[in-house]
Amino acid sequence: MKEAIINLLAFLPDWLEIMIISAIPIVELRGAIPLAILGYQMPYFQAYLLGVIGSLIPAPFILIFIPAILRWMSGTRVFGKMARWIIAKGMKKSEKLTKYEFWGLFLFVAIPLPGTGVWTGCLAASLIGLDFRRSMISVALGSATAGIIVTGLVAGGIFLI
Numbered sequence: 557m558k559e560a561i562i563n564l565l566a567f568l569p570d571w572l573e574i575m576i577i578s579a580i581p582i583v584e585l586r587g588a589i590p591l592a593i594l595g596y597q598m599p600y601f602q603a604y605l606l607g608v609i610g611s612l613i614p615a616p617f618i619l620i621f622i623p624a625i626l627r628w629m630s631g632t633r634v635f636g637k638m639a640r641w642i643i644a645k646g647m648k649k650s651e652k653l654t655k656y657e658f659w660g661l662f663l664f665v666a667i668p669l670p671g672t673g674v675w676t677g678c679l680a681a682s683l684i685g686l687d688f689r690r691s692m693i694s695v696a697l698g699s700a701t702a703g704i705i706v707t708g709l710v711a712g713g714i715f716l717i
Contacts, residue, residue: 570596571606578610581675585611585699586668589706600707608703611674615695618678619688626683643683650680657686658694665698668706674699 565573574596578588585607592603629639653660665677674695681691 570598571602574598574603574606575610575613578607579613581673582670584673584675585703586673586706589703590710593707593710600711604703604707607706608699611699611703612696615674615678615692616688618675619682619691622679622682642679646676646679646683650684653677653680653686654684658690661686661691661694662698662701665695666701666705668702673702 565576568576570592574588574592577583577591578585580587588610589603589607592598592606593600598606626639626643629635630643632639653664656663661677661681664672664680665674677695677698678691681695
């Protein structure tokens with residue numbers, strides 16, 4: 557799949573390709589930063605910055621529009637099952653967010669593990685009705701922290717090799 561995404565975006569400048577890849581769900585900056593550093597030999601700070609900015613592009617749209625989109629999808633026969641799955645996934649991830657709100661969302665986005673990140677964090681925050689402004693700040697800080705961790709892991713891995 558990685559090759560398919562790269563081939564699809566190959567006509568774009570490298571910096572824009574990294575930003576777009578970091579905005580893709582699941583991949584986000586956890587995949588974009590290593591690709592930028594290892595695949596395109598970008599400087600660490602450039603890879604970090606592009607990864608964080610790209611991962612934050614979808615955040616306001618998810619926070620604002622996803623509840624209405626999911627309500628609409630739930631009412632259709634074609635998308636109803638998928639909408640219920642997305643809602644269940646978001647609500648499952650939102651348990652800790654409900655209790656700790658700002659810091660819970662920050663930690664959820666900051667820890668670069670599968671199933672965490674900007675997309676899922678914003679989904680959960682919007683489903684439980686967290687404040688938009690506080691959610692954006694929390695997600696931005698969490699993404700910046702995740703970017704530092706991923707960049708550090710890549711740099712450490714290169715150093716060890």
